Every structure is written in C-alpha cells, then in structure tokens.
Amino acid sequence: xxxxxxxxxxxxxxxxxxxxxRALAKARSGFVDKRAHAAASEPxxxxxxxxxxxxxxxxxANLAMCLEQFEQQVLAxxxxxxxxxxxxxxxxxxxxxxxxxxxxxxTKGKSMVGEEAHLNVALEAAGITPWETDLGEYxxxxxxxxxxxxxxPALHKTRGQIEHLFRDAHRLxxxxxxxxxxxxxxxRAVIRERFLNADVGITGANMLIAxxxxxxxxTNEGNGDLTARLxxxxxxxxxxxxxxxxxxxxSKIIRVLARSATGQPITSYTSFFSGPRAGNExxxxxxxxxxxxxxxxxxxxxxxxxxxxxxxxxxxxMNHCPVYQAVxxxxxxxxxxxxxxxxxxxxxxxxxxxxxxxxxSSFCGRCEAVCPVRIPLPGLMRKxxxxxxxxxPAIASRWLLRLHARxxxxxxxxxxxxxWGSRALALAAGGRGRLRRIPLLGGWSRERDLxxxxxxSFQQQWQARKGRG
Amino acid sequence: xxxxxIGLFATCPVDLFRPSVGFATAxxxxxxxxxxxxxxxxxxxxxxxxxxxRDDARxxxxxxxxxxxPYDYTVLPSGSCAGMISHHYPALFAGDVRLPRVExxxxxxxxxxxxxxxxxxxxxxxxxxxxxxxxxxxxxxxxRELGIQAQPRELLGHCGGVVLKEMTDxxxxxxxxxxxxxxxxxxxxxxxxxxxxNALATGADLxxxxxxxxxxxxxxxxxxxxxxxxVRHIAEVLAGALSQPAIGEAAGQGSxxxxxx
Numbered sequence: 001x002x003x004x005x006x007x008x009x010x011x012x013x014x015x016x017x018x019x020x021x022r023a024l025a026k027a028r029s030g031f032v033d034k035r036a037h038a039a040a041s042e043p044x045x046x047x048x049x050x051x052x053x054x055x056x057x058x059x060x061a062n063l064a065m066c067l068e069q070f071e072q073q074v075l076a077x078x079x080x081x082x083x084x085x086x087x088x089x090x091x092x093x094x095x096x097x098x099x100x101x102x103x104x105x106x107t108k109g110k111s112m113v114g115e116e117a118h119l120n121v122a123l124e125a126a127g128i129t130p131w132e133t134d135l136g137e138y139x140x141x142x143x144x145x146x147x148x149x150x151x152x153p154a155l156h157k158t159r160g161q162i163e164h165l166f167r168d169a170h171r172l173x174x175x176x177x178x179x180x181x182x183x184x185x186x187x188r189a190v191i192r193e194r195f196l197n198a199d200v201g202i203t204g205a206n207m208l209i210a211x212x213x214x215x216x217x218x219t220n221e222g223n224g225d226l227t228a229r230l231x232x233x234x235x236x237x238x239x240x241x242x243x244x245x246x247x248x249x250x251s252k253i254i255r256v257l258a259r260s261a262t263g264q265p266i267t268s269y270t271s272f273f274s275g276p277r278a279g280n281e282x283x284x285x286x287x288x289x290x291x292x293x294x295x296x297x298x299x300x301x302x303x304x305x306x307x308x309x310x311x312x313x314x315x316x317x318m319n320h321c322p323v324y325q326a327v328x329x330x331x332x333x334x335x336x337x338x339x340x341x342x343x344x345x346x347x348x349x350x351x352x353x354x355x356x357x358x359x360x361s362s363f364c365g366r367c368e369a370v371c372p373v374r375i376p377l378p379g380l381m382r383k384x385x386x387x388x389x390x391x392x393p394a395i396a397s398r399w400l401l402r403l404h405a406r407x408x409x410x411x412x413x414x415x416x417x418x419x420w421g422s423r424a425l426a427l428a429a430g431g432r433g434r435l436r437r438i439p440l441l442g443g444w445s446r447e448r449d450l451x452x453x454x455x456x457s458f459q460q461q462w463q464a465r466k467g468r469g
Numbered sequence: 470x471x472x473x474x475i476g477l478f479a480t481c482p483v484d485l486f487r488p489s490v491g492f493a494t495a496x497x498x499x500x501x502x503x504x505x506x507x508x509x510x511x512x513x514x515x516x517x518x519x520x521x522x523r524d525d526a527r528x529x530x531x532x533x534x535x536x537x538x539p540y541d542y543t544v545l546p547s548g549s550c551a552g553m554i555s556h557h558y559p560a561l562f563a564g565d566v567r568l569p570r571v572e573x574x575x576x577x578x579x580x581x582x583x584x585x586x587x588x589x590x591x592x593x594x595x596x597x598x599x600x601x602x603x604x605x606x607x608x609x610x611x612x613r614e615l616g617i618q619a620q621p622r623e624l625l626g627h628c629g630g631v632v633l634k635e636m637t638d639x640x641x642x643x644x645x646x647x648x649x650x651x652x653x654x655x656x657x658x659x660x661x662x663x664x665x666x667n668a669l670a671t672g673a674d675l676x677x678x679x680x681x682x683x684x685x686x687x688x689x690x691x692x693x694x695x696x697x698x699x700v701r702h703i704a705e706v707l708a709g710a711l712s713q714p715a716i717g718e719a720a721g722q723g724s725x726x727x728x729x730x
Contacts, residue, residue, distance in 0.1 A: 004652050008654075011655065011656050015655060015656070015659055322642045322644070323653075326656050326660060327656060360653055361649065362609070362644060362646025362657070363646055363647070366609070366641070366642070368613075382518070382521065385520060385521030389521035390521075401520050401522060402522065402525060405526070405529050406525075408512040408529040409511075409528055411508075411509035414511035414512075415509055415511070421485060422484075422485050431719050433718045433719035433720070434689065436693075447655065447657065447661075448658065448692070448693045449688075449689040449690075449692040450685075451486060451487075452486075453487075454486070454488050454713060458484040458492075458507075462492075
C-alpha cells in the first residue's frame with residue numbers, strides 16, 4: 001500500500017472518530033486563541049521571534065564549540081555527558097546507568113527524545129519499571145499509546161476516556177471523577193508516591209546552556225523538578241541540537257517558547273539543572289548524566305534542511321495546522337506529528353511510509369506564520385517532495401504532471417488543448433452547471449462536484465471577441 | 470501619453486473553468502485606464518513546483534516570463550499564482566543566468582485587488598442595485614505570501630450594494646491545496662466543510678474569494694452537500710458581472726437568495 005494510502009486509511013478513521021474530533025476541536029480553539037492573545041499582548045513579539053531565530057542560528061554555527069564547552073562544564077560540575085549516535089545507543093546507555101544505580105523503577109518527565117528511542121519499551125524489557133510523571137504522558141502510558149502531540153501528549157483523549165483509564169488502573173470504585181480537577185488530583189496522588197520510590201529520574205531538556213553546562217527544562221506541573229531532584233540519579237535524554245551558547249540566549253528562547261505553545265508568558269516551572277548535588281547543597285542527585293542523541297541530526301548540518309534543527313518544540317505549527325486539526329497526531333504515525341514532524345520524521349527515520357507526511361499539507365503556510373523561530377516549514381516539505389521525486393520510481397501521476405509541464409512550455413498548443421477540454425467538459429455537463437462524476441478525476445469527484453466550464457476556454461473566448469471587435 | 474499596457478495572465482482555472490473572471494478582470498483594468506492584452510499563456514508552474522518537479526517548474530516559469538515581460542505590468546486574478554511568481558520565481562532561478570530578467574519581471578507582477586488598490590487607485594466599482602450579502606475567504610498564498618487582506622475588503626467597501634459579513638476563521642485554509650485535494654480527498658473535504666459551515670453561519674448568500682482554484686473546490690463541495698450558498702470570484706462582483714450563474718450553478722437554478730427580485 002502506498003504511503004499516501006496508508007496515511008489516508010488512518011486519516012479516515014480519525015475523521016470518523018467522534019471522541020477524537022471532540023478532543024481536537026477543544027484543543028484547536030484553546031491553543032490558537034491563547035497564542036494569538038499572547039502575541040497580540042506583547043508588542044515586541046515579532047522582534048522576540050527574530051532574536052530567538054538568531055540564537056538558534058548562532059548556536060548551530062558554533063555547534064562544536066558550544067558542545068565542547070557544555071561537556072567541559074558538566075564534567076567540571078561532576079556530571080557526565082554521553083554521546084548516542086543511534087536510538088539503540090541511547091537505550092543502551094540509559095539502561096547501563098540504571099543498572100549501575102541498581103534501579104528497579106524510574107520516574108520519567110516528558111522527553112520527546114525518549115519517545116524517539118522508544119525508551120519505555122527498552123526499560124521494561126530490561127526489567128526496569130518506567131513511571132511517567134507528566135500527566136499527559138501518564139495518561140497515554142495507561143492507554144498504551146504513543147503521544148499525539150509534542151507538548152500535550154494526550155491531546156487526543158477526552159475527559160471521559162481519561163476517567164475510564166483511571167478507573168481501570170487505580171481500582172477506585174465509585175469515587176467521583178467528573179471534574180478535570182478531580183482527575184488531576186487522582187493522578188497526583190498516584191504519581192507523588194512514585195517520586196519518593198524511584199531510583200532514577202529521567203527527564204528531557206528544552207535547552208542546554210553551553211557556558212555553564214546547564215540543562216533547562218520547562219513544565220507546567222512541576223513533575224520535572226521532582227523527577228530530577230529526588231532520585232539518586234538524574235538522567236537527561238535530549239539531542240545535541242538543543243544547545244545554546246549563553247544564559248542570555250536561553251532567556252531569548254524562553255520568551256517565545258511558552259507564548260507560542262500555550263499562550264503563557266512563561267511556564268509555571270522553568271528549571272535549571274547544573275550537575276549533581278554539590279558538597280554544600282542539601283538536595284539533588286548524586287549522579288548527573290546527560291545523554292545526547294544524534295539519530296541523523298548531524299547529517300542535516302550544512303544542508304538545505306539545517307533550519308529544521310532550529311525547532312524549539314513549542315508545537316505551534318501543529319496547533320495551527322488545519323490538517324493536524326482534522327486528523328490528529330496519530331494519523332502521522334510518527335513520533336513527531338504535524339508540520340514540524342512532516343519534515344523531521346522523514347529526515348530522522350526515513351521510512352518509506354514517511355514519504356506521505358510532507359505531502360499531507362495544503363501548503364497553507366500557517367505553520368511558518370506562527371513558528372517562533374520562523375522555520376520555512378512548507379518550503380522544507382517542498383524540498384522533501386523534490387527528494388521523493390528524485391529517489392522513487394515514477395508512477396502514473398508523475399507522468400501526468402510531467403506531461404502537463406511539457407504542454408505548458410508551449411502556450412499555443414496548450415491553448416488549443418484547453419479550449420477543447422473546456423468545451424468538452426461544458427458539453428458533458430449539459431445545462432446542469434456541474435458534473436457529479438468525471439472519468440479519470442475520481443480523486444476530485446468522490447468528494448465534490450466539478451463546476452462546469454463556461455463554454456470554451458478564456459483564451460478562446462477572448463480571441464473570438466477581439467476578432468469580432 | 471499612451472495608456473500603460475497590462476498583460477493579463479488569466480491562470481489555468483480561469484482559462485479552463487471561469488472565463489467570466491478573466492473578462493471581469495479585463496473590464497476592471499480597462500476601466501482603470503489601462504490597455505489589456507492576453508498573450509498566449511499556460512501555467513505559472515506551481516503545479517510542478519509544489520509536487521517536487523523543480524526543473525519542470527523552472528522551464529514553465531521561463532515561458533511565462535518571456536511571454537509577459539514586454540508589458541508594463543502583469544496582473545492576475547489569483548493570489549496563489551501571483552505568489553508563485555513574485556515570491557517563488559526568484560528562488561527558483563537562484564544561481565541561473567536568467568535571474569536578473571526574472572527579478573525585473575517579478576517586480577511588475579500583481580494580484581488583481583492589490584493592483585487596483587495600490588497601483589491604479591481605482592475606486593469606481595460596480596453599483597449593484599440589489600443588495601449582495603457576502604462573506605470573504607482569504608486564500609492562503611495571497612494572504613500569507615503577499616499580505617492580501619485589506620485590499621479586497623477596501624474594494625468591496627467601494628462597491629454599491631455589498632454587505633460584508635466576516636466569518637470565523639476567514640484566514641484558515643479551505644482544503645484545496647492543489648493536488649492535496651485529490652491525494653487527501655476526505656481530509657480536504659473536511660476542511661472545506663469547516664469553511665462552508667463558517668460561511669453559512671454568517672447568513673451571507675455569497676461566498677467570495679480571490680482564487681478560482683479554491684472557489685471551484687468550495688463550490689463543488691457546496692453543490693455536493695446541496696448547500697444554499699453561492700460562490701463567486703471577487704472580480705465578478707467588483708465589475709458588476711453577475712450575469713453568468715455562480716460557480717457550479719446552472720443558469721436560472723441554484724439558490725434564489727441574494728439575487729435581484
């Protein structure tokens with residue numbers, strides 16, 4: 001089955017899923033309105049976006065230096081940096097650290113790199129129980145589903161579905177869970193216990209500050225702090241491209257991150273982790289590990305796709321994408337969905353099924369319009385379409401496109417052919433003004449009528465009029 | 470001084486499906502004092518470009534540049550094709566010896582409503598005797614690549630009888646997207662339905678837009694659903710050229726609303 005057909009099979013299921021559609025409708029109005037309000041109430045917002053982009057550009061331009069400095073600072077603080085070329089390497093490194101710590105259970109904050117490496121599956125296989133502590137991640141862990149959004153992993157779930165999951169998992173009997181606040185309290189009670197019992201805490205990082213070897217983590221639940229600071233060992237799983245040179249640079253990213261993601265000026269918690277507990281400190285882990293995943297990212301440096309590494313994972317592109325809003329994240333069948341995922345997923349994983357993702361866009365440009373670091377997402381999707389055309393064997397639709405291009409290079413020939421085409425379609429429509437079924441154009445006519453042409457083509461009619469005049 | 474010459478690039482969908490938009494465009498430009506010509510023409514290359522056939526797109530683009538560069542201006546009743554030309558042609562010819570000619574040409578290419586407002590300063594628009602209750606869909610490329618938003622509304626404000634009722638999410642994609650609407654038909658139809666429902670909710674009788682491609686898709690979907698909503702290109706309203714049935718409608722059929730009694 002072709003990649004596009006696979007995407008459509010999932011999309012059709014999503015469109016017919018009334019629960020999912022309810023969840024998506026709620027998210028759409030929430031995220032879009034809140035981001036618009038945040039952008040409008042900050043007069044300097046466009047300038048902030050330019051500054052954030054400049055930080056990302058400069059970080060990548062000085063990548064080797066930044067990473068070297070970051071590693072030195074982490075080492076100086078008593079931590080360790082591990083370089084994982086592949087997801088497999090990352091899994092192995094994390095499991096080795098867990099085993100060295102004698103871990104049987106680990107708490108986890110949200111980490112998209114952890115998702116990318118399917119870390120939970122690997123931990124379980126190694127006999128280590130992963131406890132997700134981010135509410136959304138906890139919900140989808142119970143549901144045994146992957147995240148459907150990079151900021152709100154359980155965005156596809158309705159309140160009712162979450163209630164069912166909790167009732168099944170927590171054996172609650174008849175306790176009321178009608179309000180969202182009751183659901184949150186319920187999850188908190190379960191998760192709080194786990195913070196205290198975990199041997200290792202694994203979090204992601206939104207940024208790595210080179211000058212001090214500091215990992216920055218933003219959350220709204222505070223679960224990141226408890227995951228990072230209570231267990232004896234803290235492991236950060238992230239990718240090397242999160243690095244920024246200085247604290248000043250990090251603050252420039254923070255200014256646009258939450259505004260773009262949730263419309264908040266800043267998240268409830270912004271945590272800075274700089275190594276293990278120092279001798280004069282009361283709290284914090286004994287061990288501090290930063291595991292940096294590559295997974296084909298370094299291959300993007302210096303290529304036409306490098307700007308994709310500027311992404312700060314705010315999710316604004318998917319929140320504003322009409323395709324994502326229609327079909328949800330799982331339809332993309334990739335760790336990263338939506339417009340940023342439609343570019344990043346084919347570049348990282350490169351599975352044949354990912355070819356559908358850059359095609360599943362109407363190029364409406366809304367993603368680029370809201371991207372805090374102005375990544376030209378439609379342009380990058382177009383480049384991926386070019387790559388697909390060059391790398392895959394031609395199919396009938398490509399021959400048609402090429403024939404159209406060939407004809408278009410000869411306007412006189414084109415004019416006579418479209419003239420006949422217009423007339424033929426107009427005749428076929430009779431006086432009805434539209435056609436319901438058109439041979440060879442089933443892709444159009446399955447969903448919509450084809451408005452009939454008005455007799456001959458414009459060029460034909462124009463010539464005829466000028467001839468008379 | 471002789472009138473300045475405009476090369477009218479009708480665009481494929483107008484050429485094939487909606488000549489009345491081409492004639493309305495010509496009428497508006499002539500009324501604004503320009504001489505209008507229609508040289509032999511085909512496609513702007515966007516179909517090839519967006520489907521990853523960059524080399525094909527460049528050669529299609531080059532025939533257009535050659536055909537239209539003799540004119541003082543090139544005007545199109547489409548934000549999408551105008552965006553393709555003025556926004557993407559320079560990138561398409563980057564590193565090509567033809568780039569200076571392409572850039573010179575692109576600076577003289579305009580979408581219709583932008584040209585009427587910003588170059589022609591033309592405000593003597595149709596004075597419709599019947600009241601036209603309209604809503605306007607901002608097509609994506611025109612809106613986000615060329616910043617077309619105020620221009621069509623300003624022109625409609627100068628147009629007698631027009632009552633504009635703005636819809637929710639007027640700046641959200643209608644789901645056309647070129648070959649997207651064929652490859653991902655149901656997703657595309659879902660997006661069209663959201664747009665059509667928003668348009669209907671305003672109570673307007675007429676859905677207007679600046680791109681016939683989006684409008685063919687929306688009108689086709691509206692007819693399939695049997696909705697009581699007419700669809701037209703803004704040029705027809707501005708020129709008062711409403712004698713042809715709305716897009717996808719038969720003569721003397723369709724909704725009776727929004728017509729002269």
